[in-house]
Amino acid sequence: MYTYTDFxxxxxxxxxxxxxxxxxxxxxxxxxxxxxxxxxxxxxxxLQLHAYMLRVAVPYGTLNPAQMRQxxxxxxxxxxxYGHFTTRQNIQYNWPKLQDVPDMLEALAxxxxxxxxxxGNTIRNVTxxxxxxxxxxxxxxxxxxAELLRQxxxxxxxxxxxxRKFKIAVTGAEHDRAVTKAHDxxxxxxxxxxxxxxxxxxVGGGLGRTPMVGKVLRAFLPxxxxxxxxxxxxxxxxxxxxxxxxxKARIKITVHENGLEKIQELVxxxxxxxxxxxxxxxxxxxAEIEAAFAPPAFVTKSTDGYEAARLANPAxxxxxxxxxxxxxxxxxxxxxxxxxxxxxxxxxxxxDQMRVMADxxxxxxxxxxxxxxxxxxxxxxxxxxDLAKVYAALREADLATANIGLASDIIACPGMDYCxxxxxxxxxxxxxxxxxxxxxxxxxxxxxLKIKISGCINACGHHHVGHIGILGLDRAGIENYQITLGxxxxxxxxxxxxxxxxxxxxxxxxxxxxxxxxxxxLRTDAGETFLQTYRRLGxxxxxxxxxxxxxxxxAA
Amino acid sequence: MPRSFSPxxxxxxxxxxxxxxxxxxxxxxxxxxxEAELLTDEAHADLRLLEAQSRVDEIxxxxxxxxxxxxxxxxxTHFREAFRTRGPSNYAHGKQAELS
Numbered sequence: 001m002y003t004y005t006d007f008x009x010x011x012x013x014x015x016x017x018x019x020x021x022x023x024x025x026x027x028x029x030x031x032x033x034x035x036x037x038x039x040x041x042x043x044x045x046x047l048q049l050h051a052y053m054l055r056v057a058v059p060y061g062t063l064n065p066a067q068m069r070q071x072x073x074x075x076x077x078x079x080x081x082y083g084h085f086t087t088r089q090n091i092q093y094n095w096p097k098l099q100d101v102p103d104m105l106e107a108l109a110x111x112x113x114x115x116x117x118x119x120g121n122t123i124r125n126v127t128x129x130x131x132x133x134x135x136x137x138x139x140x141x142x143x144x145x146a147e148l149l150r151q152x153x154x155x156x157x158x159x160x161x162x163x164r165k166f167k168i169a170v171t172g173a174e175h176d177r178a179v180t181k182a183h184d185x186x187x188x189x190x191x192x193x194x195x196x197x198x199x200x201x202x203v204g205g206g207l208g209r210t211p212m213v214g215k216v217l218r219a220f221l222p223x224x225x226x227x228x229x230x231x232x233x234x235x236x237x238x239x240x241x242x243x244x245x246x247x248k249a250r251i252k253i254t255v256h257e258n259g260l261e262k263i264q265e266l267v268x269x270x271x272x273x274x275x276x277x278x279x280x281x282x283x284x285x286x287a288e289i290e291a292a293f294a295p296p297a298f299v300t301k302s303t304d305g306y307e308a309a310r311l312a313n314p315a316x317x318x319x320x321x322x323x324x325x326x327x328x329x330x331x332x333x334x335x336x337x338x339x340x341x342x343x344x345x346x347x348x349x350x351x352d353q354m355r356v357m358a359d360x361x362x363x364x365x366x367x368x369x370x371x372x373x374x375x376x377x378x379x380x381x382x383x384x385x386d387l388a389k390v391y392a393a394l395r396e397a398d399l400a401t402a403n404i405g406l407a408s409d410i411i412a413c414p415g416m417d418y419c420x421x422x423x424x425x426x427x428x429x430x431x432x433x434x435x436x437x438x439x440x441x442x443x444x445x446x447x448x449l450k451i452k453i454s455g456c457i458n459a460c461g462h463h464h465v466g467h468i469g470i471l472g473l474d475r476a477g478i479e480n481y482q483i484t485l486g487x488x489x490x491x492x493x494x495x496x497x498x499x500x501x502x503x504x505x506x507x508x509x510x511x512x513x514x515x516x517x518x519x520x521x522l523r524t525d526a527g528e529t530f531l532q533t534y535r536r537l538g539x540x541x542x543x544x545x546x547x548x549x550x551x552x553x554x555a556a
Numbered sequence: 557m558p559r560s561f562s563p564x565x566x567x568x569x570x571x572x573x574x575x576x577x578x579x580x581x582x583x584x585x586x587x588x589x590x591e592a593e594l595l596t597d598e599a600h601a602d603l604r605l606l607e608a609q610s611r612v613d614e615i616x617x618x619x620x621x622x623x624x625x626x627x628x629x630x631x632x633t634h635f636r637e638a639f640r641t642r643g644p645s646n647y648a649h650g651k652q653a654e655l656s
Contacts, residue, residue, distance in 0.1 A: 027571065029613030047616055049636075050643050050650045051574040080649055095649065098572050345646045416636060417644035427646045477634050 001064055001368065002147050002292045004112040011155070012109045015116060019043045020102035027099060042122075044115030045101055048420050054093045054101060055118040056108060060128035060146035060170070061089035061371040061378075068358035068369055070111040072351035078104050083354070085339060085347040087411055087462055088167070089127050089371045090118060094418055116154060121162045123153035123234065129171040129178045130372035133295060134334050134380035136326040139189045139197050142172035144290040145226060148282065152227055159234055163241035164249035166234065167206075174491070179373060181205045181214040181493035182465060184251045185233060188491075190220060198222045203233060203263065204255030207459035211495045212252040215260050217267065225271075228278045232271035236263065296366035298329040301385050309388040316391050318444070319402040324387075327380075333387060335365075335379040336372070337394060338401040338409065342438035346412045346430050347375030356397040364390050373462075374411055376404065407443040407451060407516060408434035411462050415455025415472060416479075422455035424472025424479040425505075429453055432509045437516075446516055448529045450489070465489030467531045468512065469496045481508040483515070485542055486534045497539055499546055511546055518545035561598040565589065565623040565630050566608045567640070568615035575650065576640040577615060578630075579608050585615060587651065589641050590629030595620070 004012070019039070026036040040046075044055040056071070063071075071091055075083050078100045079093040086092055096104060108114055117124055126146045133141040149168055153159065159166070171178040172189040180186025186202035199221045205214025221229055237251045240258065248257075255263050310317045325334040337357060340346050349357070357377055361369045364386040370378035382390055394400040403409050410433060413419065415426030430453055437443045452466030456473070463469030469484035480502040487496030503511045516530070522541055523533045534542065566579040567589075577585040578592035586592060595601035601620055608618040621637050623630040632638040643650020 027613065032612045033616040047569055047574055049640055050576065080647075094644075098574065348646075416639060417646055425645060427644075431646065474636075479635065 001062060002059075002143075002289060008112070009109070012112075012114045012116070015043070015114065016102060016105045016109055019105060023098060023102055038120065041119040042116065043101075043105065044118035045096075046119065046420075048094070048418050049416070050418065051095045052098055052101070053418065054096045054104060054115060055086070056091050056093070056113060056115045057118050057125040058089050058091060058113075058371050059150050060126055060132065060143050061130050061373075062128075062132075062143060063369040063371065064367055065358035065362040065369065067111045067113055068354050068361070070107060070113070072354035072358070074104055074107055075351040075354070077107075082348050082350045084345070084414065085349065085371050085375050085377070087373045087375060087413070087460060088125055089130070089373055090125055091371070092414075094414075119165075121164050121166075123149075123156065123159055123162075123166045123168065126150050126153070127167070127169045127178055127183075127373060129173055129176075130370045130374075130378050131177060131325060131334050131380060132172060132370070133293065133368075134327050134329075134332075135173050135175075135177075136328045137175050138173040138328065139191060140172045141293055141295075142170040142178075142187070142189060144286060144293050145187070145223070146170045147289045147293075148227065148286050149230065151285070152231070152282075158231075159238065162234070162238055163243045163254075164246070164251075166237070166251065168230070176489075176491040176493075177372075179462070179465065179489040179493070181491075182207050182211075182462070182489060183214065184237075185230060186214050187226075192220045196222070199226060201229065201233075204252040204260075205493070206250055206252040207462060207464045208250070209247060209457045209459075210250075210253065210256075211459065211464040212256065213493045213495065214252075215255065217260070217264060224283055225275070227282045228275045229267070229271055231274060232267045235270050235274075236266045240266070295329075296368070296381055298332060298366075298381070299383060300331060301383060303331055303384040306384040306387055313388075315400075315402075316388060319391055319400055320387065322402045322406060322444075323404045329381070331384055333382055333384055335382045335387070335390060336404045337377040337379065337399050338403050339376050339399075340403060340409050340434065341398060341401045342403075342408055343431050343435040345427050346410050349377070353397050353399055356393060356399065360390055360393055374409065376409070403434075403443060405448050405450070407437045407446050407449045409450075410434060411450075411452040411466070413454050413456075413461035415453075415461075419455060421458060422472070423457070423474040424455050424481065426453040426455040426461055426470075426472055429470060429472070429481065429505070429508055433512055436509055436513055440513070442517070442520075445526070446520065446530070447526065448531075449516070450487075450531075451512070452487070462489060463487070464495045465493060466496060467529075467534070468515065470508065470512075473502065475502065479505045481505070483508075483511065483546065485539060486531065488531060499539065499543055501547075514545055514548075515542060518542070561596070561601070562622055562633075563624060563630075564595045564601050564620040565592040566595070566601075566604055566618055567592075567621045567637070568608065568618035571614055571616055574616075579604065579618075583607075587654070589623070589632060589637075590626065592623070592630045594623060594625055594630045
């Protein structure tokens with residue numbers, strides 16, 4: 001893993017000191033809220049419905065055990081003993097007090113972390129495949145490139161006042177687990193005909209009120225050209241992007257309004273102009289970063305105990321069936337720890353749970369943890385011989401829910417329980433759906449199903465790319481939930497289609513239940529997923545299930 | 557006929573804690589909406605809001621929120637404002653914990 005250089009350390013400390021002064025001036029009244037707001041946002045501090053919220057960057061979702069323990073310490077010392085993992089691989093604290101925030105940032109700096117550029121119209125935390133460095137289907141670990149992009153984008157003088165926020169995601173694998181096509185820039189590692197690794201550069205994807213699937217700007221970009229090419233894209237957007245209308249300011253609209261060809265032309269022109277300025281220092285830096293991300297020393301040992309434990313313990317077997325993924329090293333597995341126990345808040349972990357996960361990473365996981373955009377925590381490198389012990393410890397900590405990828409593994413934004421922008425609540429809907437499917441005991445029979453819930457049109461809960469998406473709205477002073485179907489956030493990214501009129505808070509959970517049990521009757525066999533059935537049959541049969549009364553009325 | 561003005565309260569977030577506060581008739585900030593001043597005259601409400609917004613070292617983001625007269629004092633009329641009087645629904649945190 002990358003560790004801070006003296007330069008990084010000094011930079012982060014100086015930002016903490018600056019912010020400490022700004023907070024002092026805000027508290028004594030010499031700064032108004034209007035003056036202070038852009039300063040606090042640059043440091044990840046929001047003012048929400050009931051309190052401030054501090055969003056801490058977890059660069060490309062990677063943490064070491066010391067960092068995870070520090071996040072737990074911060075939760076205990078200055079918050080309410082828990083943290084919320086987000087869809088951009090960050091962690092949010094929901095209850096900090098203004099005067100404590102500089103101390104929280106200082107505590108983060110102690111472990112090489114910060115909250116810089118987790119808000120504002122800047123390049124945000126660069127996200128990556130949460131299985132990076134471990135996945136069996138990977139060309140290369142994308143994190144060195146993500147770290148290079150992080151260093152380049154942090155405090156980049158040209159890009160501190162972009163037309164709007166700017167999000168970059170990177171994946172090194174064929175299977176896209178980083179939702180690259182729903183980002184301002186998505187980077188998908190591919191090989192050219194000569195077998196050299198490079199990137200397919202995708203631009204102009206995004207969710208929000210105008211969802212768009214990203215378009216390929218360059219089919220193959222050599223790795224060495226990555227920084228100048230990204231700089232060219234952001235530079236073109238910085239000048240061309242609209243500043244007259246917040247809702248038309250993201251690069252997806254710039255691409256849509258100007259056309260991909262025009263953007264291509266401008267980016268290539270800018271790239272040609274600045275390429276020579278990148279004289280190789282970035283590549284030397286990348287080589288150093290790559291060395292820091294060298295794979296751990298994988299060990300070889302027998303997995304006999306693992307197979308025996310699977311046979312002996314059905315609960316362990318079920319967990320291994322759902323929560324493990326293929327690892328590139330023999331004898332290893334990638335463990336997804338579900339932070340979605342049925343009925344609990346998606347993405348929330350207590351400080352005790354954080355410490356358990358840190359301990360497990362240290363003892364059995366080569367010292368690595370990841371946060372996934374699906375709001376779970378990953379132990380990327382666990383030997384199968386240790387899985388039974390890991391499972392037992394997770395069970396003790398209430399972290400052994402076997403539901404990864406299933407109906408109750410729901411993404412939900414904070415919604416109106418916390419967020420000042422929300423138009424309806426998301427968390428209680430997620431809790432109720434998960435509880436209901438647990439009561440029915442059918443989620444393993446249902447199989448792969450992604451339900452994603454947003455509490456407003458900004459789509460932080462990724463509802464557009466949920467197989468079932470739920471969007472909470474305010475309809476004449478009452479919470480109302482719209483359903484979209486057929487969304488997909490992988491390499492075959494698709495924006496879901498709206499099914500019809502929305503449902504009230506009381507009706508939405510029964511509607512989802514109807515939809516999912518109805519799917520069981522529509523699928524060809526247990527191997528056909530919800531998404532595949534939807535793609536085969538289209539909206540109509542699902543609509544008939546969702547709105548049975550109307551169906552009868554039409555038939556009459 | 558002047559257009560009708562629905563009653564309002566002035567609300568904001570406390571500067572240090574960030575929690576919801578309401579302006580009272582006595583010019584203090586209260587954590588309990590029922591102690592707030594219910595504003596029924598538009599011109600008076602606008603004036604009170606200007607006064608509230610000038611108190612920069614006490615609060616942030618003052619605005620007028622719809623409210624109605626209840627038995628114990630003003631009550632919220634919209635669910636968002638109702639949540640602000642209680643706290644989140646997933647944990648007993650915020651006002652619902654402090655007031656009980």
